[in-house]
Amino acid sequence: MVRILLKKQFSETFKSYFFDVKKNRMRSKTSIILWFAFFFLIMVGLLGGSFTFLAVAMCGSMVSVDMGWMYFVIMGGIGIVLGAFGSIFNTFSTLYLAKDNDQLLSLPIPVKTILTARLLTVYLMGTMYSSIVVIPTIVVYWVVAGLTISRLICGLVFYLLVTVIVMLLSCILGWVVAKISLKLKNKSFVTVLLSLTFIGLYYFFYFRATNLVRDIVVNAQIYGEKLKGASVLIYKFGTIGEGNFASAAVFTAVIAAILALVVYVLSRTFIGIATSSGKVSKARYVEKTVKQKTAFRALLDKEFKRFTSSSTYMLNTGLGLLFIPAMGVFFIIMGGEISYVLNSFFSGMSGASGVLFCAMLLMLSSMCDMSTPSVSLEGKSVWIPQTLPVEAKTVLRAKLSMHLILCAPLTLFAVVCAAAVIDGPIALKLLVVLLPMVYCVFSAIFGLVIGTKMAIMNWTNEMAPIKQSGAVLISIFGTWGFVVVFAGLYLLFAYKIGAVLYIALFTVAILAASAFLLRWLDTKGAKIFSRL
């Protein structure tokens, strides 16, 4: 029975590998195999390879100064963090928010079997993530320090302990996430904030990783002594990997006791957790008179509400909204210097810095593609705008306006910053303002055109139109390609006509293309929308 439940659990976890949400049907066998091969390649090849590289970089030096235990503490710590955080949301949905709890509890399956299957899923998912760190850690140590019986046995114990700690932490953190999730208001904004913080931290450590590793390796003894003095427990944990049977026995006993306690608590509370409705306190309705809006304003507000209600929508289509003003600030601080360097480097190409500044701004504009999935996001609710007494082109204009209201003011700020610091004539400065602004309008219209033409309405998960649709792919790579062509053409040939004329020609061309596409949206696009 546990096996059947586990199979079901994993089918659910990896459902996107078996089921094509875009086409709303099961994938072919070949496709499933290819998806899993891709997943395996990423997990083992890319992530596992990175951590093997890290282990190799650290192990030799640390073992040579008798700091093998610290090597295991650092790498084990990374494995625990990766495993626990990697599977935290899976734990949350598997253990505390499973959609099929009611169904399973109504079947003749003992509660302890359901709990065992759930816990095993959490354990296996955590193990999958932590293994990509811990397995290379142990194997590299065996290779560097030499393989003995004690190291073999204790290495395996270390691996098992890490995976069980990951499961225990996942259970606890998953419970915390479940509790916070029930209480939280403005979930989408908090999710965006947390995701951005996580991305920021990731890149902070990623760019500093080389220095950090070098620092730890060079000062291993100093840090090691400090750590040993601060926490004997951590030191003893590290010595397990080195082959210390006493430490292995003590930690195994302690972790086993904690595991027994967690399983006991979960088994006592599982039915309560599994059958809790999870409803937050009800929002109280207070009648109040609202100001009447125009139909267009109502549609526009609806678009904003749709955007801000989904962290997936905001994160995947609106990252540029953060980078564009950041680029403006960057231009103010460094722009003058960069402009000088670029003009010196491309000394034969007058106004090269203007073209390249424009290219940077266009690239950032391309990172905003809110308008692209907006039609598909109507999904099954598309009957609402279709049956309302508004023209389809008005609905599309509302989507376009949402994109422009978000992007245009920020782009204007950035282009003014760029124009202020750029080294060149007034005409160039004006065009550095004009082209990115026109492009901002163009990319919004282009995205909406593609999104309307290639709309997918039968999705079950909003990830499909936001991240996985052909429209988004074309919109992003199409606009990026455009930027590459813009910069490349100038650097290869068009520098001969000068930056001012070149940017002016591009501006006119984009303006014309925007007008053409807008006309298409108002006529053919509107017709397509009303027939979706």
Place this chain on the structure above:
Amino acid sequence: MLKIEHLTKSYGEKKAVDDLSLHIAAGEIFGFIGHNGAGKSTTLKCAVGILQFDSGEITVNGNSIMRDPVKCKQDIAYIPDNPDLYDFMSGIKYLNFIADVFGIPSDVRQERIRKYADAFELTSDLAQPISAYSHGMKQKLAVISAWLHNPKLIIMDEPFVGLDPKAAHILKEMMREHCNAGGAIFFSTHVLEVAEKLCDKVAIIKQGKLVKVGTMEEVKGDESLEEVFLELEEEKED
């Protein structure tokens, strides 16, 4: 009020609706019945302008749904078989959105929302996100939003599905009141007892073709609507 003339709609090779003609006059509750896949929803969707059709003409108060859809839609309210509403809005935000699009003044909408939400006992849930609503609550919200702009013609696809008996009773009363006030209602249903008691006229569709239409008395005679429907179904199978 609603005239459907020789409507034909195909999905690929299959004719979902074949040369169907219906007239729904002001003051009438018009029931539309048929087996699953008979073409009821397709007809209703064509009538509200969601689906384009191959041939025929549909007019609402003399305006063509093909040529003048916005004018037609100002007079129509539609409730689909599955109320997929905007899950990211609260109930009250959704109602205000609909009211804004139809240009209903603030005081009028407030009074109507109060009246219908109280009737369906939904007032205390209006601040809740629609994603937290049950199917029945969504159906009630869809009904309220349909009645909000006081439309001349209300088109509903299986409106009683998901409603509790009390809400269903209230909806029936609202339908009758609406027609007594000069409006018209065209709705599909599988609940033949409801159709029999509620409708002034009824049409039976089978495999896209109209097989019987008329006043309730004309269609069922001395039999029950269920008996007539089953007989017609058997005839076709023969």
